[in-house]
Amino acid sequence: MLFESHTDVVESTPTVAPAKARSKAGLTDTALKALKPQAKAYKVSDGKGLYVMVLPSGTKTFRLDYRLTGADGKTNRETLTIGRYEPDTKSRSQEQLDALDYGAVVSLADARALRDRASRQVKAGESPSKAKVQKRTENAEADTFGTWVQLYFEFKADPKSGDEQLADSTLELRKSVYRRLLEKPLGKKRLDEIKPLALAELFKTIKAERGPGPAVHARELALLVYRHAIGNGMPVVNPVDSIQRSSIATFKVRERNLNRREIKTFLDALQVTPTMPTLRMALNFMLLTMVRKGEFIGATWKEIDWERSTWTIPKERMKADREHIVPLSEQALDILTTLRSCFPSSQYLHPGRYDSDIPISNATLNRVIDAAVKVINDELAPDAEQFDSFSVHDLRRTASTRLNEAMFPEALVEACLAHQKKDQVAAAYNHAKHIGPRRALMQGWADMIGCWVKGESAREVIVATKAKIDAAAHDDSEIDL
Numbered sequence: 001m002l003f004e005s006h007t008d009v010v011e012s013t014p015t016v017a018p019a020k021a022r023s024k025a026g027l028t029d030t031a032l033k034a035l036k037p038q039a040k041a042y043k044v045s046d047g048k049g050l051y052v053m054v055l056p057s058g059t060k061t062f063r064l065d066y067r068l069t070g071a072d073g074k075t076n077r078e079t080l081t082i083g084r085y086e087p088d089t090k091s092r093s094q095e096q097l098d099a100l101d102y103g104a105v106v107s108l109a110d111a112r113a114l115r116d117r118a119s120r121q122v123k124a125g126e127s128p129s130k131a132k133v134q135k136r137t138e139n140a141e142a143d144t145f146g147t148w149v150q151l152y153f154e155f156k157a158d159p160k161s162g163d164e165q166l167a168d169s170t171l172e173l174r175k176s177v178y179r180r181l182l183e184k185p186l187g188k189k190r191l192d193e194i195k196p197l198a199l200a201e202l203f204k205t206i207k208a209e210r211g212p213g214p215a216v217h218a219r220e221l222a223l224l225v226y227r228h229a230i231g232n233g234m235p236v237v238n239p240v241d242s243i244q245r246s247s248i249a250t251f252k253v254r255e256r257n258l259n260r261r262e263i264k265t266f267l268d269a270l271q272v273t274p275t276m277p278t279l280r281m282a283l284n285f286m287l288l289t290m291v292r293k294g295e296f297i298g299a300t301w302k303e304i305d306w307e308r309s310t311w312t313i314p315k316e317r318m319k320a321d322r323e324h325i326v327p328l329s330e331q332a333l334d335i336l337t338t339l340r341s342c343f344p345s346s347q348y349l350h351p352g353r354y355d356s357d358i359p360i361s362n363a364t365l366n367r368v369i370d371a372a373v374k375v376i377n378d379e380l381a382p383d384a385e386q387f388d389s390f391s392v393h394d395l396r397r398t399a400s401t402r403l404n405e406a407m408f409p410e411a412l413v414e415a416c417l418a419h420q421k422k423d424q425v426a427a428a429y430n431h432a433k434h435i436g437p438r439r440a441l442m443q444g445w446a447d448m449i450g451c452w453v454k455g456e457s458a459r460e461v462i463v464a465t466k467a468k469i470d471a472a473a474h475d476d477s478e479i480d481l
Contacts, residue, residue, distance in 0.1 A: 027052065029108055033087050035060060046108075050115040052085065060085040062111035066122050080129045082106065082114045102128065143234070145194060145225065146187035149178050152228045174221050181206055181218045191229060196239040203248050212249030219248055256390040257401040260452040263287075265376060265387065267453055273372040278342050281335045282350050283365060286392060288332045288446050290399045290417050292319065293392040297359045299349040301340065309333060310435070313418075324418040327439035329446035365392045403445060406462045412437055412469065436472030440465060 026047040035044060037058040045051045053061050062082040069075045083106035091109040092100060102114060118128040153175060156166040185202055186194060199222065207215035223240040230238060258266060270280050286296050289311070298317050305312065311326040318324050328336070339349055346356035353360070369390065376387040396417060403413045416438050444465025451458040
């Protein structure tokens, strides 16, 4: 292997360097500043192979020529551009030099230190020029939006991220948004190449082609990816900060709950809604049991205890990651009995329409609600106020609001909803051995709905239910003593 420096010019035919450009000790800052551009590029040697190339544009770069003998025995000549000279550039510390890549703006002292590093690489059989290109390619890839998206996903999936870790469902949603909406237009672009106007136009296109929801999610993901990159030291400006969410779409906050008259209106309309009768029963069942949509969709018959009239939802399907026991009212048991008759061969309380081995889809029940609301509004007078639509989750909010409005114990209501423990009282009510008061409340809630559907007041039912709750609180018959 050979290491040599050369005096010929790479870019163009060399000219004679200005007189007194260098001394025996090499170049000085004063001499570098005095170098003037000429019609053709020329170079001035500093020593040990390092020289300055002065281009017609006035740019001055430190360079090093060397030869490497490859594995095939051939000797190849290469040129390394160590860096660009600008007057009054301060020299770096050794620690800063260790982290410095070739090609930056450097002082004369920095250039000599980098020359020595390059010489050591050449002697070791490495090509500093090729290593520089590879490093530049890696850095370019490291700066892309796609790379930082993956880093963001990895961070949000890592349990070590603590409170920053995302739920699996949320993470999968964001991965889908990136894959479908952002990967193609943004994935290979560097973070500093993506500008606000281009992003705003992209979100506008997504809204026009996919709808406002996907566009808002796309903006949210881009915003969070940039924040993650900036938080990890990337020197970029977040282009999404200047694009307001409201400029894409505005969504109403979903705080819908049905009053007692709306419950009757909805349940009456549900009975004549063109859909499967079992889906009507499913929505009734969810109103009666106050469960979340996912808890019902994934429910299996092995979770039902007919003898004790309970439904035990395993912790794996609960939001709070703890088992939840639902006392079943007589009305809920009647619905389950019918569903069992309709789906005798399925493990699910309500399987899919075409495959009994899978549950109904996540959107099915919301579609049934929308159809029932349409039935209601189609029968209204043209000048009448429209019946606002709602979601399956709003049935839980309805139960919570109506029961608290009737002044049932808040901790007991929270326990029936399987909410996180607010205090020790709620914790006591949520324990299986205190199921008596919850059973009384669940039956009372079903009876209240029955009164409202018939157009009657539920006042007497509420009073009677409170008495049953008090009695159940002192009844140890269901406690394992």
